[in-house]
Amino acid sequence: MATRNVRALAAAFCAFGIGGAAHGAERFGIGRPATQAEIAAWNIDIDRDGRKLPAGSGSVAHGRAVFEAQCASCHGRRGEGGTGERLAGGQGTLASTKPLKTVGSFWPYAPTLFDYIRRAMPMNAPQSLSDDDVYAVSGYVLHLNGLAPEDAVFDAHSLSAIRMPNRDGFIPDPRPDVKP
Amino acid sequence: MSDNDTTITARRRFLVQGAATAVAAVAGAARAEEASPPGIPDWMKAPGADTGSQPYGTPSRFEAGIIRNVPQGLKQYISASTRTPLQDLDGILTPNGLFYERHHGGIPDIDPACHRLLIHGLVEQPLILTMEDIRRFPSESHIHFLECSGNPGFEAIKGKTASDLVGLVSCAEWTGVRLATVLREAGLKPEAKWVVAEGADAAAMTRSIPIEKCLDDALLVYSQNGERLRPQQGYPLRVFLPGFEGNMSVKWLRRLNVSAEPAYSREETAKYTDLMPDGTARQFTFVMEAKSIITRPSGTQRIGPGFHEITGIAWTGRGRIRAVQVTTDGGKSWREAALQEPVLNRALTRFRLPWTWDGQPTTIASRAIDETGYVQPSFEDLTAVRGLKSFYHNNAVVPWRIAADGEVANGYA
Numbered sequence A: 001m002a003t004r005n006v007r008a009l010a011a012a013f014c015a016f017g018i019g020g021a022a023h024g025a026e027r028f029g030i031g032r033p034a035t036q037a038e039i040a041a042w043n044i045d046i047d048r049d050g051r052k053l054p055a056g057s058g059s060v061a062h063g064r065a066v067f068e069a070q071c072a073s074c075h076g077r078r079g080e081g082g083t084g085e086r087l088a089g090g091q092g093t094l095a096s097t098k099p100l101k102t103v104g105s106f107w108p109y110a111p112t113l114f115d116y117i118r119r120a121m122p123m124n125a126p127q128s129l130s131d132d133d134v135y136a137v138s139g140y141v142l143h144l145n146g147l148a149p150e151d152a153v154f155d156a157h158s159l160s161a162i163r164m165p166n167r168d169g170f171i172p173d174p175r176p177d178v179k180p
Numbered sequence B: 001m002s003d004n005d006t007t008i009t010a011r012r013r014f015l016v017q018g019a020a021t022a023v024a025a026v027a028g029a030a031r032a033e034e035a036s037p038p039g040i041p042d043w044m045k046a047p048g049a050d051t052g053s054q055p056y057g058t059p060s061r062f063e064a065g066i067i068r069n070v071p072q073g074l075k076q077y078i079s080a081s082t083r084t085p086l087q088d089l090d091g092i093l094t095p096n097g098l099f100y101e102r103h104h105g106g107i108p109d110i111d112p113a114c115h116r117l118l119i120h121g122l123v124e125q126p127l128i129l130t131m132e133d134i135r136r137f138p139s140e141s142h143i144h145f146l147e148c149s150g151n152p153g154f155e156a157i158k159g160k161t162a163s164d165l166v167g168l169v170s171c172a173e174w175t176g177v178r179l180a181t182v183l184r185e186a187g188l189k190p191e192a193k194w195v196v197a198e199g200a201d202a203a204a205m206t207r208s209i210p211i212e213k214c215l216d217d218a219l220l221v222y223s224q225n226g227e228r229l230r231p232q233q234g235y236p237l238r239v240f241l242p243g244f245e246g247n248m249s250v251k252w253l254r255r256l257n258v259s260a261e262p263a264y265s266r267e268e269t270a271k272y273t274d275l276m277p278d279g280t281a282r283q284f285t286f287v288m289e290a291k292s293i294i295t296r297p298s299g300t301q302r303i304g305p306g307f308h309e310i311t312g313i314a315w316t317g318r319g320r321i322r323a324v325q326v327t328t329d330g331g332k333s334w335r336e337a338a339l340q341e342p343v344l345n346r347a348l349t350r351f352r353l354p355w356t357w358d359g360q361p362t363t364i365a366s367r368a369i370d371e372t373g374y375v376q377p378s379f380e381d382l383t384a385v386r387g388l389k390s391f392y393h394n395n396a397v398v399p400w401r402i403a404a405d406g407e408v409a410n411g412y413a
Helices: A002-026 A036-042 A060-070 A110-120 A131-144 A156-161 B003-035 B131-136 B162-166 B179-186 B266-271 B379-386
Strands: A057-059 A153-155 A170-172 B080-082 B101-103 B116-121 B127-130 B140-147 B169-178 B194-199 B206-210 B219-224 B238-240 B253-259 B281-283 B291-296 B306-315 B321-327 B349-357 B362-370 B400-402 B408-410
Touching: A036 B116, A057 A060, A057 A131, A060 A131, A110 A131, A110 A156, A110 B266, A131 A153, A131 A156, A153 A156, B116 B179, B127 B131, B127 B179, B131 B219, B140 B219, B162 B291, B169 B179, B169 B306, B179 B219, B179 B253, B206 B266, B291 B321, B291 B362, B306 B321, B306 B362, B321 B349, B349 B362
Parallel strands: A170 B281, B116 B253
Antiparallel strands: A057 A153, B080 B101, B116 B127, B140 B169, B169 B219, B194 B206, B194 B253, B219 B238, B291 B306, B306 B349, B321 B362, B362 B400, B400 B408
16 A cells, blocks of 8 residues: 555656646646556446447347346336336437437437446446446347347447437537527 | 325325414414513523534524425436425525435435546546545635526426426535646646546436536536535535536536547437427537526415515526516516626526515516526527427526415416
8 A cells, every 4th residue: 555655656746747847837736647447447438439338249139138137127128118218119209299209219329328328227236237238238228129130249349330310310509599 | 105195195294284284373373472562582581592502503493394395206216306495595595405406326425535536538647636635726616506407398387386497496605626727737638628527426427518618617616605515416526517507517526538529428418408399409508598587476475465575586607697677567568676786607696676566466577688688588489499398498487477366376387
């Protein structure tokens, strides 16, 4: 412990000794450098293109088993919703008087599914699924929406390759949009 | 518990409370009589409670009903919200215990000694900061409102009180360090355009903040109204983005990932986007536009003919409130209300207008105008552009209907 602190302090001294000189009074020399291992352990952000998706893979068939054990009690066996949000169906309804926003009808990027399930689901035990299980469940939710065949297997490459139906459905904020 | 059970329980509670209230009212009238001249009130005839008998003070027991507006009968309370009782508050600052809540994965119980903030991504030196570290940076305090993006939705605006309708707004003095100061400590690379903030809650709540906001007035906050943040407000550390929709001010902040692009997280694609009538959805709708509500007289209150001070709150995510206009004749004419100083940037502003009610049924409402000239729209004008399905960013005028018997009710219902 003591050795690590000394090493961290030394690293900090080097970093801020140089950085401080270059950037003048803007730096205070507060905090300690984060190592790449520390960053990797905490950084679970996935981008929309899937470039940051981790290694691993999972099949739709395995996803069905994980979903029925971990997800169906809230989201329904076919993703029809319950105490949790509806996950499937609704394609073609967004411009109607009864829009149904689901993964299949509304979510623009498939890698976001991996990001969200891994960080926040299941609600009673988030970050408890393995990356393989997250790939599998993501694939099963896509399957429930008709976006993946029953025998599909998902990994970083194949999940990134899914083109979601509503990919181009988002527009920038035009407000103020209501004139007096 | 089924919905039916909930209803029966609620009815029973109502009856019991009603009976208790009636008994208390009779006893209260007798006590008030004894304490009025020529009587001497009991609380003058013996010493009161010992000094320090409440090491952390709480409101009078006679104010025990002034509490957060907690919705009944939800399917779950992990991802849910509670509202500030706006109709029971004065001034512009919300007491910490009554500040509105919106959580996505419950309220974590974080030991600040164990909390760490990681800053990484497009920075020259990734950093890990402790809470002690963060409190060493130069600090600032600012009074700002915070408002949930869906306050309320556009459909079925059935609430009764001001809190039911727009209680997902509160205002406090926030103390912390400028986010820009902390980012510069790590050193931003030229490609840095967004900062992805992540909470240490069970939702690992994630929102992307444009770098312009990060380098402008964004704060990392550790204190609220002078004391450390409450757990419900992100203890021990949160982001605070003045004027932006509440969910972006990520609570329980543990990570800032400086990046070239937004994360396109679920919260900024599937969740907090605004569906338009043509089926497209507006994305990155950050600013909360100008809004106001009359808090007195307001829904469920009852007034009699004669003098009343109309009062309420106004706010805008685009700066300061320039004026608030009030109608007492259902929108036929509008009069300018007085604004209570100080009128602060991106803070609640208290307005007041003296009024004499003639006893005739009418509708009263307020509309805010901000320093950019933006005028708070009517519900009709707003929904003519956005339809009824966008859910978020409803800042329409809130009408209160006053009946012949003086009962004030939701003008939408």
